[in-house]
Amino acid sequence: MIELVLPSTKYKESFIAAAEDMKQHGREGFVSPAVQKFIDYDVVRLENDFEDYIVKPLLDSMNGINLPKGYVAGTDFWIIKDGVFVGRINLRHELTEGLLRHGGHIGYVVTPAYRKQGIVTKALELCLKKAKEKGIEKVLLTCDASNHISKHVIEHAMNKFGGYQDVSEKVGETTILRYWINTLD
Ligand SMILES: CC(C)(COP(=O)(O)OP(=O)(O)OC[C@H]1O[C@@H](n2cnc3c(N)ncnc32)[C@H](O)[C@@H]1OP(=O)(O)O)[C@@H](O)C(=O)NCCC(=O)NCCS
Numbered sequence: 001m002i003e004l005v006l007p008s009t010k011y012k013e014s015f016i017a018a019a020e021d022m023k024q025h026g027r028e029g030f031v032s033p034a035v036q037k038f039i040d041y042d043v044v045r046l047e048n049d050f051e052d053y054i055v056k057p058l059l060d061s062m063n064g065i066n067l068p069k070g071y072v073a074g075t076d077f078w079i080i081k082d083g084v085f086v087g088r089i090n091l092r093h094e095l096t097e098g099l100l101r102h103g104g105h106i107g108y109v110v111t112p113a114y115r116k117q118g119i120v121t122k123a124l125e126l127c128l129k130k131a132k133e134k135g136i137e138k139v140l141l142t143c144d145a146s147n148h149i150s151k152h153v154i155e156h157a158m159n160k161f162g163g164y165q166d167v168s169e170k171v172g173e174t175t176i177l178r179y180w181i182n183t184l185d
Contacts, residue, residue: 002122004077004089004130007058011078012050014085018111019046025112030147034088034109072096077130079110079123086114089123091130095140101169102176104140105131124157125184132183138163139183145175154179 005011022038029035045053060066064073074092078085087110092099099105106127110119131139141157143150145168154177158165163181170176 001082002119002126003080004123004126005080006062007055007076007078009051009055011080011085012046015050015054015078016043016046018085018087018113019043021111021113028112029115030144030150032107032109032147032150034090034107038109038111070096070098072099075130077123077127079108079119081114081117081119085111086119087111087123089120089127091127091134091139093134093136100140101178102142102171104142104178105136106139106141120153121156124153125161128157128161128181128184132185136183138180140166140178140180142169142176142178145177151177154181157181 019038019041020043022035026035026039057066058076061071062073062075067073072092072094074090076088076090079087079089087108089106089108092105095105106124108120108123128139141154143154145151158179158181161182161184163179166178166180168175168177
């Protein structure tokens with residue numbers, strides 16, 4: 001069973017296993033900022049200081065506390081499969097001008113060991129429900145045009161739940177694809 005939960009020390013062990021998997025295999029796929037963040041985690045701090053290093057800052061940012069300048073509040077939902085941390089999907093509560101061009105409402109990452117099992121497809125559907133609960137009627141998802149897997153995930157959700165592709169954004173040499181998807185009751 002796939003569920004979305006709030007960050008908790010309950011998942012410390014599998015979160016650390018995910019970070020180790022990401023450090024070892026994360027560069028084999030598309031290295032998004034969320035993948036890089038995992039690769040950069042300090043494993044000693046994860047082991048010794050999980051609550052203050054990981055959980056508290058995420059819960060704070062969900063409540064708009066201690067946000068870096070220019071950041072909006074967002075909820076980092078942890079994707080749990082049968083009790084195990086397998087990835088995360090982040091829902092930003094609002095858009096800035098920057099996020100409107102590139103970044104959007106939702107970002108996600110699945111740990112390499114659990115990819116190609118339909119996990120993000122399901123997590124995105126659950127996140128569309130979380131967005132609706134927050135009063136968001138449609139969410140913006142963006143992806144690098146070269147990230148074929150994410151493009152596939154987003155277009156699948158757009159075709160299933162309704163939405164449309166917006167104009168693309170050129171960022172240097174990169175083309176950012178932009179999609180609006182209806183949220184779900
Ligand atoms: C993108 C990512 C989250 C996909 O997660 P996932 O749980 O493996 O995705 P799913 O299993 O739900 O697969 C979704 C679709 O992509 C396809 N797919 C997944 N991995 C694939 C691969 N390596 N090659 C080809 N197709 C792939 C699946 O077959 C599935 O297609 P279907 O719906 O037609 O069956 C994961 O690859 C990842 O974490 N990538 C790095 C971070 C990233 O790119 N984030 C997005 C930034 S915009």
